[in-house]
Amino acid sequence: xxxxxxxxxxxxxxQKGILHPRLGRRNNPQAxxxxxxxxxxxxxxxxxxxxxxxxxRSEDSVFWPQQSGVEFQERFQPLPSERLIQKQxxxxxxxxxLEACLxxxxxxxxxxxxxxxxxxxxxxxxxxGNMGFDTWVAEDACFTFDKVDFFGxxxxxxxxHGMSLGNLHGEYATVVNSAQILMAD
Numbered sequence: 527x528x529x530x531x532x533x534x535x536x537x538x539x540x541q542k543g544i545l546h547p548r549l550g551r552r553n554n555p556q557a558x559x560x561x562x563x564x565x566x567x568x569x570x571x572x573x574x575x576x577x578x579x580x581x582x583r584s585e586d587s588v589f590w591p592q593q594s595g596v597e598f599q600e601r602f603q604p605l606p607s608e609r610l611i612q613k614q615x616x617x618x619x620x621x622x623x624l625e626a627c628l629x630x631x632x633x634x635x636x637x638x639x640x641x642x643x644x645x646x647x648x649x650x651x652x653x654x655g656n657m658g659f660d661t662w663v664a665e666d667a668c669f670t671f672d673k674v675d676f677f678g679x680x681x682x683x684x685x686x687h688g689m690s691l692g693n694l695h696g697e698y699a700t701v702v703n704s705a706q707i708l709m710a711d
Contacts, residue, residue, distance in 0.1 A: 527702070529710040530635040530660075534574040534628060535564055538618060538640025538647055540602035541579060543588025543595025551672045553683035560667035560704040561639045562601060567708060569605070574633060577604040578611045578618045580646065616649035625657060635660040637707060638699070639667035644690040655698030665691050666703045 540561065568575050581596060582589040589596050604610050611622050619625050628636070636659050638651050647668050654661040665687075673686045681689075695701040 527700070527706065527710045529637075529707065532573060532631070532633050533635040533637055534576055534633045535568040536576045536578060536618065536636055536638045536640070536650070537561060537565065537602060538578045538638065538650060539580045539589070539642075540577070540599050540640055541589060541595060542597050542599055543593075544641050545599070546588045546595060549588065549671050551683055552669050553671075553687050554666060554669035557639075557641075557667055557669040558601070560664065564637065564639060564664065564667060564704055564707065565602070567711070571711070574631065575604075575608040576611055576624070576627075577602065577608060578613060578640070578646070578650070580616075581612050581614055583614055613646075616646040617653050618646065618650040619653040619657070628659070633659075635662070637662045637664060639664045639704075641669055643668045643670040643687045644673065645670070648690045648694060651694050651699045655694075661699040662707065663691065663694055663699045663701050664704045664707055665701050 580589040581591050611618055611624050613622050636654050638647060640647055647663065651661050651663050670683050670687045672683050673681050675681050691701045
């Protein structure tokens with residue numbers, strides 16, 4: 527594993543709304559610390575950073591634009607030199623110009639972190655892999671929530687997280703941890 531000099535860090539949906547208690551129990555309580563470590567490393571190395579912000583179409587969403595949940599958490603506030611991509615669906619590539627931005631700047635390697643593993647992270651990583659990007663997902667810099675499966679069985683956030691990563695690894699992305707990414711530099 528080798529980290530390219532222009533590998534882009536894509537931070538998905540680190541907005542205030544993701545901390546809302548109504549979303550339920552989550553996994554990876556240290557995920558934000560790992561995201562911060564990677565963000566700091568990217569800022570020091572001058573690599574491209576892309577912040578993805580979800581602007582929901584649903585009024586009952588924690589990311590509805592008319593309330594504070596849509597705003598970035600202070601610790602993940604984009605700097606003026608960092609790119610902001612706004613999306614309305616889980617996939618950060620869908621109708622956002624993200625692919626064109628990456629292609630224009632010659633970025634071929636993506637490091638994806640953020641939330642939720644089973645939703646926007648998985649959706650974005652699948653598209654990235656399908657488009658031919660060398661896509662890495664940092665498993666310890668992502669998290670998700672307890673969820674009921676299609677058959678009505680309660681699944682823990684750890685199970686949901688693990689299944690999403692299993693769906694991605696080897697076909698759409700390489701699943702690694704943040705320490706492996708930092709050591710690959």
